[in-house]
Amino acid sequence: MSGLGRRGDALAGLSERSFDVLVVGGGIVGAGVLLEATLRGYRAALVERNDFASGTSSRSSKLVHGGLRYLARGEVGIVRDALRERANLLRRAPSLVRPMPHVFPLRSQVHRLAVRATLTLYDRLGSQPAHTLVSRDEIAARDPDLASLAPFGAARYHEAQADDTRLVFATLVAAVERGAIVANHIAALRRRRWGDRVRTALRDERGGATIEVEARCVVVAVGAHFGDARADFDWRAMALRPAKGIHAVLRVTPRDANVLIRSPRDGRYLNTLPWHGHVLAGTTDTPASREEIDDPRPSAEDVAYVLDAVRPLYPDSDKRVRAAWAGIRPLINAGGATTVGLSREDEIASPEPGVLAVAGGKMTTYQAMARRTMDLVDRNIGRRRASEEAPLDDPLPPSGKRLVSDAPFTRGELEAAARDGMVETLDDLLTQRVGITLVAPDAVREHARDWAKVVAPILGWDESRVARETEDVRTRAARFAPP
Numbered sequence: 001m002s003g004l005g006r007r008g009d010a011l012a013g014l015s016e017r018s019f020d021v022l023v024v025g026g027g028i029v030g031a032g033v034l035l036e037a038t039l040r041g042y043r044a045a046l047v048e049r050n051d052f053a054s055g056t057s058s059r060s061s062k063l064v065h066g067g068l069r070y071l072a073r074g075e076v077g078i079v080r081d082a083l084r085e086r087a088n089l090l091r092r093a094p095s096l097v098r099p100m101p102h103v104f105p106l107r108s109q110v111h112r113l114a115v116r117a118t119l120t121l122y123d124r125l126g127s128q129p130a131h132t133l134v135s136r137d138e139i140a141a142r143d144p145d146l147a148s149l150a151p152f153g154a155a156r157y158h159e160a161q162a163d164d165t166r167l168v169f170a171t172l173v174a175a176v177e178r179g180a181i182v183a184n185h186i187a188a189l190r191r192r193r194w195g196d197r198v199r200t201a202l203r204d205e206r207g208g209a210t211i212e213v214e215a216r217c218v219v220v221a222v223g224a225h226f227g228d229a230r231a232d233f234d235w236r237a238m239a240l241r242p243a244k245g246i247h248a249v250l251r252v253t254p255r256d257a258n259v260l261i262r263s264p265r266d267g268r269y270l271n272t273l274p275w276h277g278h279v280l281a282g283t284t285d286t287p288a289s290r291e292e293i294d295d296p297r298p299s300a301e302d303v304a305y306v307l308d309a310v311r312p313l314y315p316d317s318d319k320r321v322r323a324a325w326a327g328i329r330p331l332i333n334a335g336g337a338t339t340v341g342l343s344r345e346d347e348i349a350s351p352e353p354g355v356l357a358v359a360g361g362k363m364t365t366y367q368a369m370a371r372r373t374m375d376l377v378d379r380n381i382g383r384r385r386a387s388e389e390a391p392l393d394d395p396l397p398p399s400g401k402r403l404v405s406d407a408p409f410t411r412g413e414l415e416a417a418a419r420d421g422m423v424e425t426l427d428d429l430l431t432q433r434v435g436i437t438l439v440a441p442d443a444v445r446e447h448a449r450d451w452a453k454v455v456a457p458i459l460g461w462d463e464s465r466v467a468r469e470t471e472d473v474r475t476r477a478a479r480f481a482p483p
């Protein structure tokens with residue numbers, strides 16, 4: 001990983017300087033706004049209360065997609081925009097965003113006609129390459145389990161898959177390389193108007209110190225935390241209907257495509273994506289309670305819902321759940337009884353002069369959200385144009401020996417992240433930078449001490465720090481084990 005910089009330098013930079021734009025929240029939306037601000041020539045900084053990408057932006061289904069589901073609801077504009085963003089990301093971030101074939105099993109003649117009509121429109125709106133049909137006989141010859149779900153064959157079309165966490169890091173790194181300052185484990189507290197500026201109090205969650213940072217504009221991108229009653233900061237600018245979604249990681253041999261499976265319980269479609277040599281199965285969509293926003297977890301019932309759907313395709317999946325975790329969708333409150341029916345459209349609000357709040361949307365459209373947010377900042381504090389389009393590279397390309405035999409995470413990633421990734425804790429390293437906790441929490445619990453020792457010389461950890469970090473990460477990894 002090149003270039004998040006040293007946290008100590010970032011803290012010094014935050015307290016010494018006055019900024020054009022201060023971004024609060026280090027998920028994909030905040031990272032996108034920071035990069036766009038930097039590309040437009042603003043002096044910009046970002047603070048994140050926990051670790052970067054530790055919220056929803058590491059708990060998504062990892063799809064960069066137009067959203068076939070939204071098309072079925074008639075949300076043509078949203079789908080067209082998302083397909084454009086998908087094409088942009090495939091071009092700008094080829095090491096992070098890759099084409100992912102999708103297989104849609106067809107249940108009946110009527111279903112076949114309906115899916116074909118939807119996919120034909122999808123192709124016209126920009127989804128390329130165009131979809132094709134595969135007959136039941138062709139499927140049966142290669143994949144009897146899939147054939148049992150596809151009595152009328154299947155449609156094959158294309159989306160893209162991204163490592164969501166690394167997309168956040170790549171975006172942050174691109175901003176830092178262009179002069180931005182970022183700091184993790186820094187919570188934004190109160191803010192107050194000061195002449196034509198906004199002063200925001202920040203608390204170092206590691207050291208406890210509080211500093212005040214001055215900016216011409218503060219952009220709040222705290223995702224599902226808008227409306228969090230326990231937040232120190234008053235974020236009530238945004239009316240959200242937060243919705244929980246969970247994934248189960250199955251230790252089974254993945255297919256080469258995302259097979260969409262219909263839940264026998266309610267007819268919703270679930271993904272079964274190939275992911276780090278495993279299958280990522282999900283997701284659910286249920287209203288999230290306030291308690292869940294800060295600490296979302298899958299219930300046994302959530303996992304049972306996913307397993308009921310995927311069992312026909314992966315018959316022994318009940319015994320193969322290696323990890324399960326949850327995230328909270330920051331859905332804009334557009335009324336209606338269930339969260340499933342809500343649009344994923346985003347919203348940008350200006351609750352007071354010098355402050356913008358941005359939420360909603362999806363990972364796929366984060367750059368479009370960032371551009372629109374910065375257009376509003378431009379209007380308030382100047383007019384700029386982005387002088388370039390930043391390419392995004394995987395900050396941690398795999399190198400060296402594997403950490404475990406059955407998942408593709410490497411020792412090279414571990415060491416590189418410890419060197420350049422603003423790592424404060426072993427959990428930052430294993431869960432957000434390398435990402436192994438989300439796939440193999442069992443391996444993290446088993447090997448945490450060995451891996452802590454590998455990075456100890458780089459991070460300056462002594463024996464007692466290694467022991468503390470190991471203990472802490474084991475407890476945290478246990479939360480990713482299936483309930």
Ligand SMILES: Cc1cc2nc3c(=O)[nH]c(=O)nc-3n(C[C@H](O)[C@H](O)[C@H](O)COP(=O)(O)OP(=O)(O)OC[C@H]3O[C@@H](n4cnc5c(N)ncnc54)[C@H](O)[C@@H]3O)c2cc1C
Pocket residue numbers: 024025026027028029030047048049050051052053054055056057058059060061062063064065186187188189221222223224225231232233243244245246283326327328329330359360361362363364365
């Ligand atoms: C189950 C699920 C599946 C999804 N699948 C997809 C998909 O396949 N494709 C897709 O495009 N989208 C998907 N999404 C949507 C996408 O993940 C989200 O829209 C996106 O990650 C939201 O990013 P964010 O930056 O707004 O929020 P977050 O990632 O939650 O970031 C907000 C950050 O703000 C920080 N914060 C809060 N308060 C403070 C404070 N006081 N000071 C400093 N920092 C603070 C938090 O710690 C957090 O890290 C999915 C979402 C879910 C839940």
